[in-house]
Amino acid sequence: EPEVTQTPSHQVTQMGQEVILRCVPISNHLYFYWYRQILGQKVEFLVSFYNNEISEKSEIFDDQFSVERPDGSNFTLKIRSTKLEDSAMYFCASREQAGYGYTFGSGTRLTVV
Amino acid sequence: ELKVEQNPLFLSMQEGKNYTIYCNYSTTSDRLYWYRQDPGKSLESLFVLLSNGAVKQEGRLMASLDTKARLSTLHITAAVHDLSATYFCAVRNNAGNMLTFGGGTRLMVKP
Numbered sequence: 001e002p003e004v005t006q007t008p009s010h011q012v013t014q015m016g017q018e019v020i021l022r023c024v025p026i027s028n029h030l031y032f033y034w035y036r037q038i039l040g041q042k043v044e045f046l047v048s049f050y051n052n053e054i055s056e057k058s059e060i061f062d063d064q065f066s067v068e069r070p071d072g073s074n075f076t077l078k079i080r081s082t083k084l085e086d087s088a089m090y091f092c093a094s095r096e097q098a099g100y101g102y103t104f105g106s107g108t109r110l111t112v113v
Numbered sequence: 114e115l116k117v118e119q120n121p122l123f124l125s126m127q128e129g130k131n132y133t134i135y136c137n138y139s140t141t142s143d144r145l146y147w148y149r150q151d152p153g154k155s156l157e158s159l160f161v162l163l164s165n166g167a168v169k170q171e172g173r174l175m176a177s178l179d180t181k182a183r184l185s186t187l188h189i190t191a192a193v194h195d196l197s198a199t200y201f202c203a204v205r206n207n208a209g210n211m212l213t214f215g216g217g218t219r220l221m222v223k224p
Contacts, residue, residue: 031210033211035212041216042201042214042215042216042217043156043201043203043214044214045211045212045213045214048209048210048211050210055209055210056209056210056211091155091156095210100144100161100163101158101161102146102158102212103158104148104155104156104158105155106154106155107154107155109153
């Protein structure tokens with residue numbers, strides 16, 4: 001069964017450093033998403049991406065965040081200057097244009113120290 | 114703004130018992146999703162409910178949707194320990210295509 005692949009599975013970074021989280025969506029999917037989940041809390045929407053541009057973003061997705069699809073297969077989330085409160089599990093998801101289902105990756109646990 | 118509320122937030126039950134998790138949402142939506150999450154793991158899709166009155170069943174889990182009441186239920190029949198996990202409902206925002214998640218129900222099934 002096709003999967004959404006995320007790397008790394010766990011990243012520890014110093015506060016103020018930049019991090020890039022990587023995702024490889026399912027190949028025929030056209031909509032891409034990033035969500036985050038702070039430990040023990042609910043899953044929160046960050047951003048959606050379609051046709052090489054952001055289609056929606058939440059209030060969490062401020063100027064510190066950016067997304068990119070650099071090469072037609074990878075989908076990245078960059079946090080420019082990490083804060084302690086950015087520590088969370090970050091999930092990438094993708095969806096077919098006509099499909100109903102959202103497929104989530106296995107997540108990247110980001111720890112900011 | 115779409116709000117999604119689940120209850121209960123925590124559920125401890127004995128094996129063999131039945132119980133229902135509730136998911137209420139605040140604005141009209143055409144799609145409701147149920148996910149299972151094991152500790153430290155990703156979100157596993159359980160059900161997609163697309164229309165009023167939709168009912169789907171898989172094993173000991175059955176999900177239903179009442180779009181008029183803006184309510185979905187996830188019913189657990191004769192619970193077993195393997196069902197212990199956190200269950201999330203998520204609603205697609207009709208104004209866009211992202212999902213808004215409920216707070217999750219942590220289910221613990223005791224032998």
